[in-house]
Amino acid sequence: xxxxxxxxxxxxxxxxxxxxxxxxxxxxxxxxxxxxxxxxxxxxxxxxxxxxxxxxxxxxxxxxxxxxxxxxxxxxxxxxxxxxxxxxxxxxxxxxxxxxxxxxxxxxxxxxxxxxxxxxxxxxxxxxxxxxxxxxxxxxxxxxxxxxxxxxxxxxxxxxxxxxxxxxxxxxxxxxxxxxxxxxxxxxxxxxxxxxxxxxxxxxxxxxxxxxxxxxxxxxxxxxxxxxxxxxxxxxx
Numbered sequence: 001x002x003x004x005x006x007x008x009x010x011x012x013x014x015x016x017x018x019x020x021x022x023x024x025x026x027x028x029x030x031x032x033x034x035x036x037x038x039x040x041x042x043x044x045x046x047x048x049x050x051x052x053x054x055x056x057x058x059x060x061x062x063x064x065x066x067x068x069x070x071x072x073x074x075x076x077x078x079x080x081x082x083x084x085x086x087x088x089x090x091x092x093x094x095x096x097x098x099x100x101x102x103x104x105x106x107x108x109x110x111x112x113x114x115x116x117x118x119x120x121x122x123x124x125x126x127x128x129x130x131x132x133x134x135x136x137x138x139x140x141x142x143x144x145x146x147x148x149x150x151x152x153x154x155x156x157x158x159x160x161x162x163x164x165x166x167x168x169x170x171x172x173x174x175x176x177x178x179x180x181x182x183x184x185x186x187x188x189x190x191x192x193x194x195x196x197x198x199x200x201x202x203x204x205x206x207x208x209x210x211x212x213x214x215x216x217x218x219x220x221x222x223x224x225x226x227x228x229x230x231x232x233x234x235x236x237x
Contacts, residue, residue, distance in 0.1 A: 001227050002196045008109060009219035012101075013212060017108050021100045025093060025215050032089050093214050096125070098171045101218035110226060116175025157201045164204070164213075165197020168221040175222075176229070189228055196224050 012018050099118040106115050166186060173182035186193055200217045204210045 001231075002192065002199060002224065005196065005220045005223035005227060006199050008223045009105075009216050012105055012108065012219045013215060015104070015108060017104045018101075018215070021097060021104060022212075022215060024100070025097050026211055028093050028096075029089060029211050029214070032093065036089070092129070097214060098168075098218045099175070101215055102172060102175055102222045105219050105222045109223070113226075119171075119174060156205070157198055160201040160204060161197035162194055163197070164200045164217060165193045165195075165221075168200065168217045169193045169196070169225065172218070172221040172225040176225070185225075185228075192224070192228065196220065 013022070099116075102116055103118075106113065169186050170179075170182050173185050177185060200213065200220065203216050204213050
């Protein structure tokens, strides 16, 4: 069931009906990452670099080389920081575009079913901001675990698998169920949702392709919710 939902979601990525959503999600994700990069760089130049320079008031000859080394280390550090922020960024963007993705999936693959109801803009934005905080907190925990050998990679998949799986599934479920019922439905199928979240985390770990994580994850969880709902109703899937 999970692999079927993933396969259908990948097929939707390349469907003609998805192209407008595709470009909106990709464009906003790239813009958000560029903005974060510039913010990190500005923060480094404004606060960290002057602090380093304060140790060399007379600027000896070798200080220039040391500054060059620090610049390289800062670039690597900012790149790692950006990688850790990729998951929260995708979660925030997904909260704004999940309904667009769901509409395409439902019309294309479930034309005979009653369409879902989009979440109003205000609650959708608030829910996305709330989840953004949860994902950032989870990734901070994962960041600390990076220093424990043999745990770092496992922590990345477990944290992101649980958080992304939970939130994307509940977003999809709330198109057809009240929020409380959507949470109960997710809890009832928690192992399946968690395993599906691990698939999303694996997709998130693929360079370049991970920019499409919101599109892939939203489509996958719409399919998974449909498949689980039909199985409960006794419909063969």
